Amino acid sequence: MKKLAIIYVCLIGLFLLYIYRYHFEISHLRLSSQEETAFQGQPNEKYVMITFQSGMDYWKRCLKGFEDAAEELNVSVEYRGATQYDVNEQVTVLEQVIARKPAGIAISAINPTALTKTINKAVEKGIPVVLFDSNASGSKAFSFLGTNNYNAGVTAAHEMAKLLGNKGNVGIITSPYQLNHQERTRGFVETIYQKYPQMHVVAVKKWERGC
Secondary structure: OOHHHHHHHHHHHHHEEEEEEEHHHHHHHHHHHHHHHHOOOOOOEEEEEEOOOOOOHHHHHHHHHHHHHHHHOOOEEEEEEEEOOHHHHHHHHHHHHHOOOEEEEEEOOOOOOOOOHHHHHHOOOOOOOEEEEEEEEEEOEEEEEEOOOHHHHHHHHHHHHHHHOOOEEEEEEOOOOOOOHHHHHHHHHHHHHHOOOOOEEEEEEOOOOOO
């Protein structure tokens, strides 16, 4: 009789444990579902991507990712950009977008400091701003997503050394006012100087349209 009672107690305990685990898993699934549902926007929310030299093929994949995310989040997007490599034009485009009060702005900064004031203006008006590809680190933008550009320069230096057999003269053509280009150039030059004594960076030239 005593053994039978112990068996019953064990069975009841196991049953209660099963019920507890069942309810825990159901609650967890409901919470996860609520979180996924909450991470949705409204169709009337518009997010704007801003670049420079808007006709470049380079931006097409960025825009495709922007559009794909918008579809998942149930929001709308728009692409705007300076048509030329011109910081004043990009500032003007950003000002125009701010005036329309979008739900958010994603921007690649042509210059690390020249857009700071306008980016801060957007944030102060309650418009979230994120930077991608080229940063404006002194601004009030919420975040930056991009390559480790210094390491990209380091990698480029090693690859160039392989091509030249670790010796020879090299030159750099860059856009010197973009922070991402500045970091890549620094990574390249420092790696050549430190690792390849028979190689020399003889010139760093500004990229010109049509060259």
